[in-house]
Amino acid sequence: MVFHEANRMKRLPPYLFTIMDELKREVVQRGGDVLDLGMGSPDQPTPKHVMDALVEATTKLEMHRYSRRDGETEKALRKAIAQWYEQRFNVQLDPETEVVPLIGSKEGVAHFYLSFLNNDDIVLVPSPTYPIHFNGVILAGGILYNMPLKPENDYKPELEKLDSHVVSRSKILVLCYPHNPTSAVADLDFFERVTRWARDKNIIVGHDNAYSDIVFGNYKAPSFLQAKGARKVGIEFHTISKSYNMAGWRLGFAVGNAEILRILEKTKSYVDFGIFRGVQYAAIAALTGPQDCVTETVKTYEKRMNVFVNGLNSIGWEIPRPKATFYVWAHIPLKFSALTSLEFARLMVEETGVVCAPGTGFGEYGEGFVRFALVTGEERLLEAVKRIKEFLSIRA
Numbered sequence: 461m462v463f464h465e466a467n468r469m470k471r472l473p474p475y476l477f478t479i480m481d482e483l484k485r486e487v488v489q490r491g492g493d494v495l496d497l498g499m500g501s502p503d504q505p506t507p508k509h510v511m512d513a514l515v516e517a518t519t520k521l522e523m524h525r526y527s528r529r530d531g532e533t534e535k536a537l538r539k540a541i542a543q544w545y546e547q548r549f550n551v552q553l554d555p556e557t558e559v560v561p562l563i564g565s566k567e568g569v570a571h572f573y574l575s576f577l578n579n580d581d582i583v584l585v586p587s588p589t590y591p592i593h594f595n596g597v598i599l600a601g602g603i604l605y606n607m608p609l610k611p612e613n614d615y616k617p618e619l620e621k622l623d624s625h626v627v628s629r630s631k632i633l634v635l636c637y638p639h640n641p642t643s644a645v646a647d648l649d650f651f652e653r654v655t656r657w658a659r660d661k662n663i664i665v666g667h668d669n670a671y672s673d674i675v676f677g678n679y680k681a682p683s684f685l686q687a688k689g690a691r692k693v694g695i696e697f698h699t700i701s702k703s704y705n706m707a708g709w710r711l712g713f714a715v716g717n718a719e720i721l722r723i724l725e726k727t728k729s730y731v732d733f734g735i736f737r738g739v740q741y742a743a744i745a746a747l748t749g750p751q752d753c754v755t756e757t758v759k760t761y762e763k764r765m766n767v768f769v770n771g772l773n774s775i776g777w778e779i780p781r782p783k784a785t786f787y788v789w790a791h792i793p794l795k796f797s798a799l800t801s802l803e804f805a806r807l808m809v810e811e812t813g814v815v816c817a818p819g820t821g822f823g824e825y826g827e828g829f830v831r832f833a834l835v836t837g838e839e840r841l842l843e844a845v846k847r848i849k850e851f852l853s854i855r856a
C-alpha cells in the first residue's frame with residue numbers, strides 16, 4: 461500500500477532541527493564532543509516546590525480523571541493565571557471568560573489558526589520567527605504571508621507598507637516580543653500602534669509573550685494586553701516552559717478577548733482533553749508560589765549572555781547585547797557570506813562540535829543569520845567561544 465500525506469503537509473518546510481540532530485549524531489559517532497546551543501530547551505531544573513506539588517497531586521484520585529472545564533483544579537488554575545497577570549502586568553482578567561489553559565503555547569497557536577482560518581485567509585507572520593507561527597498556518601490550510609523583520613527596523617514589521625490587497629485578505633497578525641529568534645523587544649507604544657492598525661483593518665492579533673520574564677537590566681517586557689483597546693482585537697499566548705523551566709510539562713495559556721478565546725476553546729474541546737490535573741496543580745504552585753526561582757533563572761541567563769556575547773565580540777564576531785530571551789542572533793561572519801545559514805551551521809558543527817540553529821529554520825528572512833540558545837553553563841559557553849575562535853581563524 462502507498463501512503464500519501466495530505467497536500468498541506470507537502471507545503472511544510474523541512475524541520476531544520478532534524479538535520480542538525482543528524483549532524484550531531486555524526487559528531488558523536490566520530491567520538492567528538494557536541495556543544496549543543498541549537499534548541500531553546502531550558503537546561504535548569506524545575507523549582508523544587510513545583511515538583512513537590514506534582515508528587516502530592518499524584519496521590520489524589522481526582523487528579524487522574526479527565527480534565528473538565530468546571531473542575532476544581534481547572535477553576536483554580538484559571539484563577540491563578542488571572543492573578544499572575546494582574547501581579548506581572550497590572551492587567552485584570554476574568555478567569556472564566558478571558559483565560560484558556562493550553563497544552564503548551566505551541567499547541568495553542570496551532571489551534572488558534574485552526575479556529576479561524578478558511579482556505580483563502582492570509583496570516584501576516586513575521587519572518588524570521590518561532591516555527592509554529594508559520595507552520596501552524598500551513599497546517600490549518602491558510603495562506604502564509606511573511607513580513608520581513610530587519611535589523612534596521614529593530615526587527616519590527618512595517619505594517620503601513622504592507623500591500624493593501626494582502627491586508628484586505630488577512631485575518632490574523634502574529635507577533636512575538638521579546639522575540640524568538642532575534643531577541644528584539646517591543647514597548648507599549650508599539651503595541652498601541654499595532655492595536656489601532658489591527659482595529660482599523662479588522663485583523664485579529666495573536667501576541668506570543670513566551671519570554672516576558674527572561675529580561676535583563678532595567679528592561680521590563682510589557683504585555684500586549686496593557687495596550688489600550690488590545691483586548692478588543694486580540695489574545696496573548698504565554699507559557700510556564702521558560703519562566704519556570706517546565707518545557708516538558710506542557711502547560712501554557714491564552715488570555716484576552718473572550719470571544720476569540722471561546723472559539724479557541726471550542727476547537728480544543730473537539731481535539732483534546734485538556735492538561736493532566738497533576739500538571740495543572742503544579743502550575744498553580746509555580747504561578748502563585750515564591751517567585752525568587754524566576755529571578756535566579758534570569759540571573760543565570762544574564763550571566764551566560766554576558767559571557768557569550770563578550771566572548772564573541774572579543775574574537776571579532778560582533779553581536780549587539782540582547783535585552784531579553786536566552787538567544788543570540790548572529791549575522792554570519794563576512795568571510796562565510798557565500799554560505800547559506802544551513803551550510804555555515806553544518807560546517808561549524810562538523811569542525812567544532814558547536815551546534816547552532818540555522819536562521820532559515822525560522823523562515824526565509826532568517827537567511828544570513830544563525831541562532832545560539834544559551835542552554836548550557838558558563839564554562840561550556842567559554843569552551844564554545846574558544847572553538848569558534850579557532851574555527852574562524854583557521855578559515856581566514
Ligand SMILES: Cc1ncc(COP(=O)(O)O)c(C=O)c1O
Pocket residue numbers: 500563564565566567590636640668670698699700701707710711712
Ligand atoms: C516564542 C515561543 N513561543 C512558544 C514556544 C513554545 O512554548 P510551549 O512550551 O509553551 O509550547 C516557544 C518555545 O521555544 C517559543 O520560543
